[in-house]
Amino acid sequence: MTVRVRVPCSAPLTKDDYMSTIIHIDMDAFYASVEQKDKKDLRGRPIAIGGRSDRGVVSTASYEARKYGVRSAMSIQKAKTLCPNLIVIPGNMEKYKRVSREIFNILRSYSDIVERLSIDEAFLDITGTDYIGVCKNIKKDINERLGLTCSIGVSYNKFLAKLASDMEKPNGLTFIGEKEAVEVLKPLPINKILGVGPMMERELNRLGIYYIEDLQNYNPKILVSKFGKKGKDLYKYSLGIDSRSVERNEDAQSIGEEETFHRDISDREELLLKLRDQSKDLKLRLDAGSLMFRTITIKVKYSDFQVETRGVTMSIPANSLETIEKMSENILLTRFRLNKSVRLIGITLSNFIYPDDPKQLTLIN
Numbered sequence: 001m002t003v004r005v006r007v008p009c010s011a012p013l014t015k016d017d018y019m020s021t022i023i024h025i026d027m028d029a030f031y032a033s034v035e036q037k038d039k040k041d042l043r044g045r046p047i048a049i050g051g052r053s054d055r056g057v058v059s060t061a062s063y064e065a066r067k068y069g070v071r072s073a074m075s076i077q078k079a080k081t082l083c084p085n086l087i088v089i090p091g092n093m094e095k096y097k098r099v100s101r102e103i104f105n106i107l108r109s110y111s112d113i114v115e116r117l118s119i120d121e122a123f124l125d126i127t128g129t130d131y132i133g134v135c136k137n138i139k140k141d142i143n144e145r146l147g148l149t150c151s152i153g154v155s156y157n158k159f160l161a162k163l164a165s166d167m168e169k170p171n172g173l174t175f176i177g178e179k180e181a182v183e184v185l186k187p188l189p190i191n192k193i194l195g196v197g198p199m200m201e202r203e204l205n206r207l208g209i210y211y212i213e214d215l216q217n218y219n220p221k222i223l224v225s226k227f228g229k230k231g232k233d234l235y236k237y238s239l240g241i242d243s244r245s246v247e248r249n250e251d252a253q254s255i256g257e258e259e260t261f262h263r264d265i266s267d268r269e270e271l272l273l274k275l276r277d278q279s280k281d282l283k284l285r286l287d288a289g290s291l292m293f294r295t296i297t298i299k300v301k302y303s304d305f306q307v308e309t310r311g312v313t314m315s316i317p318a319n320s321l322e323t324i325e326k327m328s329e330n331i332l333l334t335r336f337r338l339n340k341s342v343r344l345i346g347i348t349l350s351n352f353i354y355p356d357d358p359k360q361l362t363l364i365n
């Protein structure tokens with residue numbers, strides 16, 4: 001396994017009492033790598049995973065296929081034009097979730113503070129450890145036990161750690177220290193900043209801001225007057241400042257799943273299918289934290305980016321898959337206008353009851 005360490009020139013972070021060491025881990029070509037690990041004849045070959053419900057679209061592609069320009073969210077048709085030898089495999093979500101659980105079991109053996117961001121991505125707070133050693137061991141464990149590679153970014157905050165993990169993919173180990181952060185950030189396009197989506201990017205472009213360096217040099221007062229708190233956050237991120245801590249998922253006030261579609265959806269049955277998929281994921285997460293919920297909220301973003309959220313709070317807490325599925329279906333069909341095609345749909349569960357919290361249970365009964 002090759003491990004590349006980028007710009008390890010500043011003093012070791014862990015010697016700084018006041019500084020956190022945060023790592024961001026992201027599996028390499030996750031679904032495709034799982035398939036290549038399971039089937040020897042797929043190794044070293046250009047493969048793409050085509051999703052079950054998004055037939056015709058690439059979920060992800062192996063790095064061999066990426067050399068031809070094949071990317072997530074591209075139509076299979078276009079992918080095959082770019083890479084005629086492409087092998088397209090249907091996805092197997094149950095399998096990827098199983099592997100994901102094993103990855104998180106490994107991660108939790110290295111830190112109590114693990115924040116799950118997605119099926120293949122997590123933040124860990126590893127302050128006070130020999131961080132290079134920890135990262136190498138995590139990579140080794142994942143490789144030896146699961147036959148997969150990941151890329152890890154190390155820094156003193158979440159924003160920079162996430163940025164770093166993406167810099168040397170695949171199988172990278174990238175470090176951004178305090179001394180080099182501002183310089184490393186300068187040449188990057190602004191969409192590398194958390195929360196800068198296509199709309200925000202256009203607005204910033206209108207102000208003549210294209211690269212993070214442009215933001216660093218912009219008057220923060222104008223950013224705040226234009227974008228409020230978000231403007232202040234953007235300015236801070238541009239200078240490598242981010243005070244968010246890694247949040248254990250068990251401590252969360254809510255858990256949610258949402259999906260932005262590759263193409264807008266107007267068919268209600270298709271939207272219900274999405275909700276059912278998300279319900280299954282939420283059920284797993286409820287069980288992992290032994291949680292019961294009382295409030296369920298559905299969020300819909302339409303094709304014109306208008307967002308509607310509708311929720312219901314029950315008097316009796318629940319944790320069954322059936323309840324999540326039925327309630328989310330009911331809310332979607334009765335409380336939303338659904339008069340435009342939908343770009344994103346999501347479910348959030350909140351108002352948790354912890355079964356081992358007798359006081360709260362007594363209150364409910």
Ligand code: TTP
Nearest residue numbers: 026027028029030031032059060072073120169
């Ligand atoms: P990513 O981590 O974004 O991608 P990846 O792991 O395949 O590749 P990389 O090495 O660049 O990290 O997403 C994780 C999985 O999520 C991915 O394997 C498949 C799935 N996915 C989709 O289904 N649709 C998408 O549009 C994207 C981006 C990912």
Ligand code: MG
Nearest residue numbers: 026027028120
């Ligand atoms: Mg990944």
